[in-house]
Amino acid sequence: MVERIELTDEQMDRIFHALSQSTRRDMLRRTLEGERSVSELAREYDMSFAAVHKHVSVLERAELVVKRVAGRERRIRANPDMIARTRTLLAQYEAMWRARIARLDELLAEDPNPSDSNAPA
Secondary structure, X not given: OOOOOOOOHHHHHHHHXXXXXXXXXXXXHHHHHOOEXXXXXXXXXXXXXXXXXXXXHHHHHOOOXXXXXXXXXXXXXXXXXXXXXXXXXXXXXXXXXXXXXXXXXXXXXXXXXXXXXXXXX
């Protein structure tokens, strides 16, 4: 059984949705390297500023990035706390599935026809 780690189903849905798209995963990686303005991010992609802003908004709703206002700029940085919580959640799922696979391996390794000492020869 997977123990909940303070993430609601809604939060998990937002996180998995945000990480399901390669551009957003790349944006998250870039903000892990250091804080970026939305304009800086927009220059790194072949898409409109509005499209970049929408991707950032998805990451922000998932709490994977944090936005702050610095004058006229909107600065984006990764949220290490939520990333750590997500990593813990995934590790718990991994442990659960590894245990299930190990149990399946045990069942498959069992002799399907154990010798029965009472069986006729």
